Amino acid sequence: MSETVGFIGLGLMGRPMAKNILKKGFPLVVHSRSQGPVDDLVAAGAKRASSPADVARQATRIITMVPDSPEVELVLDGTDGVFSGLQPGTIIIDMSSIAPGPARRLAERAKAKGATMLDAPVSGGDIGAIAGTLSIMVGGDLDAFNAVKPLLEAMGNPEKIVRIGESGAGQLCKLCNQMVIGGTLVVVAEALALARKAGVDAGKVREALLGGFASSRVLEVHGERALKGTYKPGFKTHLFAKDMRNVVSTLAEHDTAAPVTAVVQQLLHATMAAGRGEDDNSVMARTVFDLAGLE
Amino acid sequence: MSETVGFIGLGLMGRPMAKNILKKGFPLVVHSRSQGPVDDLVAAGAKRASSPADVARQATRIITMVPDSPEVELVLDGTDGVFSGLQPGTIIIDMSSIAPGPARRLAERAKAKGATMLDAPVSGGDIGAIAGTLSIMVGGDLDAFNAVKPLLEAMGNPEKIVRIGESGAGQLCKLCNQMVIGGTLVVVAEALALARKAGVDAGKVREALLGGFASSRVLEVHGERALKGTYKPGFKTHLFAKDMRNVVSTLAEHDTAAPVTAVVQQLLHATMAAGRGEDDNSVMARTVFDLAGLE
Numbered sequence: 001m002s003e004t005v006g007f008i009g010l011g012l013m014g015r016p017m018a019k020n021i022l023k024k025g026f027p028l029v030v031h032s033r034s035q036g037p038v039d040d041l042v043a044a045g046a047k048r049a050s051s052p053a054d055v056a057r058q059a060t061r062i063i064t065m066v067p068d069s070p071e072v073e074l075v076l077d078g079t080d081g082v083f084s085g086l087q088p089g090t091i092i093i094d095m096s097s098i099a100p101g102p103a104r105r106l107a108e109r110a111k112a113k114g115a116t117m118l119d120a121p122v123s124g125g126d127i128g129a130i131a132g133t134l135s136i137m138v139g140g141d142l143d144a145f146n147a148v149k150p151l152l153e154a155m156g157n158p159e160k161i162v163r164i165g166e167s168g169a170g171q172l173c174k175l176c177n178q179m180v181i182g183g184t185l186v187v188v189a190e191a192l193a194l195a196r197k198a199g200v201d202a203g204k205v206r207e208a209l210l211g212g213f214a215s216s217r218v219l220e221v222h223g224e225r226a227l228k229g230t231y232k233p234g235f236k237t238h239l240f241a242k243d244m245r246n247v248v249s250t251l252a253e254h255d256t257a258a259p260v261t262a263v264v265q266q267l268l269h270a271t272m273a274a275g276r277g278e279d280d281n282s283v284m285a286r287t288v289f290d291l292a293g294l295e
Numbered sequence: 296m297s298e299t300v301g302f303i304g305l306g307l308m309g310r311p312m313a314k315n316i317l318k319k320g321f322p323l324v325v326h327s328r329s330q331g332p333v334d335d336l337v338a339a340g341a342k343r344a345s346s347p348a349d350v351a352r353q354a355t356r357i358i359t360m361v362p363d364s365p366e367v368e369l370v371l372d373g374t375d376g377v378f379s380g381l382q383p384g385t386i387i388i389d390m391s392s393i394a395p396g397p398a399r400r401l402a403e404r405a406k407a408k409g410a411t412m413l414d415a416p417v418s419g420g421d422i423g424a425i426a427g428t429l430s431i432m433v434g435g436d437l438d439a440f441n442a443v444k445p446l447l448e449a450m451g452n453p454e455k456i457v458r459i460g461e462s463g464a465g466q467l468c469k470l471c472n473q474m475v476i477g478g479t480l481v482v483v484a485e486a487l488a489l490a491r492k493a494g495v496d497a498g499k500v501r502e503a504l505l506g507g508f509a510s511s512r513v514l515e516v517h518g519e520r521a522l523k524g525t526y527k528p529g530f531k532t533h534l535f536a537k538d539m540r541n542v543v544s545t546l547a548e549h550d551t552a553a554p555v556t557a558v559v560q561q562l563l564h565a566t567m568a569a570g571r572g573e574d575d576n577s578v579m580a581r582t583v584f585d586l587a588g589l590e
Contacts, residue, residue, distance in 0.1 A: 100493065123507045135507045160506045162499065169495045176486035176500050180509035183485070183555065187478025190553035191471035194542075197549035198395065200464045204457065205471050211455045212418045212430045214475040216511030247489075254492035257586040258485035259562065260478065263554045291552040 002026050005151060006059030008052055008075050008082070009096070010037035013122070014065035016130040017095070017155045021063075022046060024154040029058045052076070056085035061151060064094045068242055069102040076106060083113055091144050092117040093152075095136070097239075099246040100168035100175070101253060107140060107167040116144040119167065120152065121174040125235050128156075135160035137177075139169035175250055178243040182264040182284075184218040189226055189285035193292040203227055226285035234280030241268050241277070297321050300446060301354030303347055303370050303377070304391070305332035308417070309360035311425040312390070312450045316358075317341060319449040324353045347371070351380030356446060359389045363537055364397040371401060378408055386439045387412040388447075390431070392534075394541040395463035395470070396548055402435060402462040411439040414462065415447065416469035420530050423451075430455035432472075434464035470545055473538040477559040477579075479513040484521055484580035488587040498522055521580035529575030536563050536572070 002025065007018040010032035018041055022028050028046040031054070032038050042048050049055040052075045055062060062082055064075055072094055076082045082092065092110055094103065094117065103119040110117035118140035128134040134156040138145055145163045152161050164173045191209075195202040206223045209215060225231060244265050251258050264284075271277075271287045279286075289295075297320065302313040305327035313336055317323050323341040326349070327333050337343050344350040347370045350357060357377055359370055367389055371377045377387065387405055389398065389412065398414040405412035413435035423429040429451040433440055440458045447456050459468045486504075490497040501518045504510060520526060539560050546553050559579075566572075566582045574581075584590075 135503070137503050160503075162503045162506075164499050164503060165495050168493075172490060172493050172495050173500045173503050176490055177504050177507065177509045179486045179489070180479075180482055180504060180511075180514065183482025184475075184479050184509070184511060186555045187475055187482075187553075187559075190478070190551075190556050191474045194474070194546060194549060194551045194553065195467060195471055197551045198463075198467050198545070200460050200467045204459050205468045208430070208432050208455075208457045208459060208468050209472050209475060211457075212472065213512050213516070214472045214479070216475075216479060216513070217508050218511070219475065221508070250493070251489060254489060255588065256485075256489045256492045258482075258489065258583075259558045259586075260481045260555050261485050263558055264482075267554065288553075291554075293550065 003061050004029060004059040006049065006055035006062040008032065008055055008062065009065035010034070010041060011065065012126050013129045015040065016126065017065060018046065019044060020132040021151065021154045026151065026154065029055055031055050051080035052082045053080040053085035056082045056087065056090065060087055060090045061148060062090060062092045064092065064096060066096050068096065069098040072096050072098055072106065073102070077109065083109070086113050086115050088114045090115040091148055093120050093148060094118070095120045095122055097121040097174050097243055098171060099250055100171040101250065103139070103171045104168040116141050118144055118148070119170040121170055122156065123174065123177055133157045137170040137173040138163045139165055139171060140167045172250070175243065175247045178240065179247055179258070179261050181218060182244060182268070183260045184216050185222050185282060185284055186264050186267055186288060188219050188223050189288035192223065192226055192285070193288050193294060196294055197292055222282040222285065225280065225282040231279040231283040231286065233278070234282065236277065237271055237279055237281045237283055238277035240281035241272055244268055298356050299324060299354040301344065301350035301357040302360070303327065303350055303357065304360040305329070305336060306360065307421050308424045310335065311421065312360060313341065314339060315427040316446065316449045321446065321449065324350055326350050346375035347377045348375040348380035351377045351382065351385065355382055355385045356443060357385060357387045359387065359391060361391050363391065364393040367391050367393055367401065368397070372404065378404070381408050381410050383409045385410040386443055388415050388443060389413070390415045390417055392416040392469050392538055393466060394545055395466040396545065398434070398466045399463040411436050413439055413443070414465040416465055417451065418469065418472055428452045432465040432468040433458045434460055434466060435462045467545070470538065470542045473535065474542055474553070474556050476513060477539060477563070478555045479511050480517050480577060480579055481559050481562055481583060483514050483518050484583035487518065487521055487580070488583050488589060491589055492587055517577040517580065520575065520577040526574040526578040526581065528573070529577065531572065532566055532574055532576045532578055533572035535576035536567055539563055
């Protein structure tokens with residue numbers, strides 16, 4: 001019989017991920033701040049836990065899916081946290097998107113308590129979470145990775161579940177992902193802004209560029225959103241801003257100059273200042289269009 | 296019988312393009328500063344012209360493929376230029392990559408002399424020029440575009456020969472293309488630099504990113520070049536720098552703020568200053584790696 005799985009954090013992403021784990025037949029125990037999603041999972045066959053420590057007492061595979069490092073810290077090492085109820089040999093899988101530094105330090109603390117911790121942030125949004133087709137970027141012990149691979153495959157596309165390297169490498173890969181998306185998004189918006197300002201059909205420019213070396217998923221998907229002006233999430237800008245804060249702190253930690261990323265970060269501040277935090281992150285194009293004085 | 300085609304500018308791109316025109320059976324008359332490529336084309340069946348004006352006296356479809364606006368200006372409107380030998384009804388197709396403003400102004404002068412001028416810059420490099428699979432972005436009169444489409448199809452992929460709009464729109468689209476390639480290239484290099492500085496396998500990061508929303512042709516092709524450190528052209532950096540100068544002047548002309556593009560431009564200056572003008576433009580990644588103190 002499968003090991004019991006614990007799931008902490010049933011938000012927009014966590015809830016459908018936990019449901020997919022249930023569907024694959026894993027015994028599941030859940031905990032979350034809001035009771036609505038907990039009730040929903042219990043109705044679907046999961047057990048309720050009273051605290052993260054209670055999850056740890058019942059499960060030896062524990063997934064955390066919360067907003068950022070302070071929340072992961074609290075859930076693991078706070079009062080009634082996972083660490084206080086830990087069984088020997090437990091594997092903790094943090095699927096939140098946090099900075100690599102804290103991920104490494106938490107993994108060391110888990111190890112000191114006889115557990116193993118993997119960082120395993122995802123890409124693919126709520127749509128990927130519901131469909132069970134997430135990309136999962138994993139950092140940490142290889143044996144632990146192999147042990148939980150079937151569990152990860154309940155949530156992600158098996159071909160896109162990749163162990164990048166040691167502890168923190170999964171989070172670092174996720175930050176690289178967000179850097180590339182952010183930079184590509186802004187420069188695509190700049191190009192479309194120029195086309196619009198010059199009175200040239202920006203839709204035709206986008207199509208022509210998709211046929212060549214300038215093509216990207218961002219040009220395809222975000223480029224279309226930018227031209228239609230539809231910024232429904234998707235992936236909310238305030239969460240993207242959180243990831244970019246982690247990018248910037250990690251660049252500093254490693255003395256890595258990234259001037260385009262620095263500009264993206266500033267435009268993200270301007271996007272937040274314009275009250276667009278709840279829109280899809282492609283709304284940064286709107287900020288670029290504003291800079292050009294475009295409708 | 297087909298109209299006689301004139302071709303001016305038999306460089307790295309022009310020479311194979313002219314050869315493809317010959318192969319498709321168009322009568323061809325050629326002119327270029329260097330006699331080697333002219334001799335080569337004459338051996339393949341083309342006629343030699345003594346000047347651009349001489350080309351114009353023999354051909355009613357005239358293609359120009361030279362480095363930048365001053366050269367197009369000289370070839371068309373200089374001493375013994377195309378304009379001094381122009382036959383009524385001639386269609387001039389400038390396939391050089393120049394700024395949209397000069398393209399529009401030259402088209403107006405051509406019109407005043409009874410000719411029609413299209414701007415039709417290409418993408419796809421010398422490989423695409425040899426294979427006859429270039430992307431061609433066209434601006435100018437629709438009837439003229441339709442009239443020369445079979446001629447363009449001798450050089451480009453029929454599905455990627457697109458009329459973007461009125462005069463200058465082809466050049467503007469090409470500038471958008473270069474903006475997007477430049478911005479994507481730099482941010483990809485920044486992400487790979489961070490991975491390398493953090494001691495994470497940058498090749499695995501690139502592969503993981505190619506599976507998701509951060510994927511692009513630049514990540515695929517330039518990303519690989521950056522990681523291997525092989526910067527053989529390809530598309531030379533000094534020509535990319537010329538295109539980016541035209542981007543910056545066109546942004547100014549249309550009051551369009553493009554902060555990421557501005558950073559790309561500065562990094563391009565640094566790349567030229569490091570003596571890398573003859574390398575493939577992906578060598579900008581090397582400049583980003585230098586900034587991070589990487590080998």
